[in-house]
Amino acid sequence: KQEVTQIPAALSVPEGENLVLNCSFTDSAIYNLQWFRQDPGKGLTSLLLIQSSQREQTSGRLNASLDKSSGRSTLYIAASQPGDSATYLCAVRPKAGPTQGGSEKLVFGKGTKLTVNP
Amino acid sequence: NAGVMQNPRHLVRRRGQEARLRCSPMKGHSHVYWYRQLPEEGLKFMVYLQKENIIDESGMPKERFSAEFPKEGPSILRIQQVVRGDSAAYFCASSQGGGYTFGSGTRLTVV
Numbered sequence: 001k002q003e004v005t006q007i008p009a010a011l012s013v014p015e016g017e018n019l020v021l022n023c024s025f026t027d028s029a030i031y032n033l034q035w036f037r038q039d040p041g042k043g044l045t046s047l048l049l050i051q052s053s054q055r056e057q058t059s060g061r062l063n064a065s066l067d068k069s070s071g072r073s074t075l076y077i078a079a080s081q082p083g084d085s086a087t088y089l090c091a092v093r094p095k096a097g098p099t100q101g102g103s104e105k106l107v108f109g110k111g112t113k114l115t116v117n118p
Numbered sequence: 119n120a121g122v123m124q125n126p127r128h129l130v131r132r133r134g135q136e137a138r139l140r141c142s143p144m145k146g147h148s149h150v151y152w153y154r155q156l157p158e159e160g161l162k163f164m165v166y167l168q169k170e171n172i173i174d175e176s177g178m179p180k181e182r183f184s185a186e187f188p189k190e191g192p193s194i195l196r197i198q199q200v201v202r203g204d205s206a207a208y209f210c211a212s213s214q215g216g217g218y219t220f221g222s223g224t225r226l227t228v229v
Contacts, residue, residue, distance in 0.1 A: 004160070034217060043124075043209060043222035044161075089161070104151065104174060106211075106218065108160040 002027045002094050006109035013080055014117050021075040021112045023090030028068045031096075035064050035075050036089040038111065044089065048075070052095075080116045087111040122221035123192075124210050130227045131200045139195040139224045143212030150193045151218070152185060155207040167193060200228045 003026045013019055023033070032051045036044040048057045048064040050073070056065040063076040077084060091106040123142040131137050143150050148168055153161040163177040167187035178185065182200075187193040197204055205228045211218040 032217075036220070041225070043122075044211075044220035046217055046219065049217045091161075104149070104166045105163040105177070106151075106153075106161075108153075108162075110158075110160040 002030075002092060002107045004090055004092050004107050004109040006088075006090055006112050008112060009110065010113040010115075012115040012117065015080060015082060017080050017116075018076070018078050019080055019114070021077070021088050021090075021114070023073040023075070023109055025071045025073075025092045025107075027094065028071055029095045030068065031093045033064075033066055033073050034091045034093070034106070035062075035073075036091060038087045038089055040086075047088075077114075080114075082116050082118050084116050085114055087113045122210055122212050122219050124208075124221035124224050126224060127222065128225050128227070130229060132229055133201055134199050137197040137200050137204070137226055139197075139208050139210075139226070140192040141195070141210030141212075141221060142192040143210075144214075144219050147212035147214045147219070149213045150187050151211045151213075152193075152195050153209045153211065155209065155223075157206070161209060164195075197226075200226070202228050204228050 005024045007022045030052050034049045035047045038044050050057050050066045061078040066073045089111045090109045125140050150167045152164040155161045165178050165185045166174040170189050182198045184196045207223045207225050209220050209223045211220045
């Protein structure tokens with residue numbers, strides 16, 4: 001059974017700091033991995049999607065890496081800003097089978113709550 | 119492109135009442151998913167639907183919960199005889215084979 005763990009559960013940093021959020025998963029048979037941002041009382045915003053064949057994806061100040069063999073992904077945020085304060089969720093899309101595409105169920109971690117202080 | 123639309127945003131029900139949550143997927147998306155987020159918990163998969171078909175309902179509680187995605191109109195998640203433990207945020211997502219797009223969720227409070 002796939003399980004996703006995110007460490008730390010909460011993180012508070014001063015503005016301008018570079019930071020890393022961690023995600024680990026127990027089964028390396030994944031189709032892709034997606035990082036989301038959730039603001040309080042709001043929905044999920046997709047940040048980065050990494051296919052299982054990829055090692056990393058970048059978007060602006062965000063960089064996500066994937067090491068499937070070790071079951072790890074990191075989200076790197078450069079030059080953090082107060083507007084980055086949110087909960088960051090990691091979600092794995094397992095493989096449906098050895099010769100099939102992705103399962104339709106995402107497995108989520110509980111998230112890392114990030115606070116960037118001005 | 120309005121994205122995934124969910125309504126209502128907030129819903130308050132008394133114990134024993136019915137709750138109906140609606141989700142309109144992104145234009146061109148025919149796959150709809152419902153997830154539930156309990157307080158201090160991660161999102162948990164509930165059900166995956168395509169038009170007029172339930173594909174996977176392995177995450178749905180066996181009783182009181184049902185979902186549909188009719189040929190016309192939004193997908194509906196229906197909870198009968200709600201209990202306090204049903205209080206949660208319910209998110210809908212849609213896709214067309216690639217990444218998922220989530221709606222803003224419906225926050226259900228059972229009093």
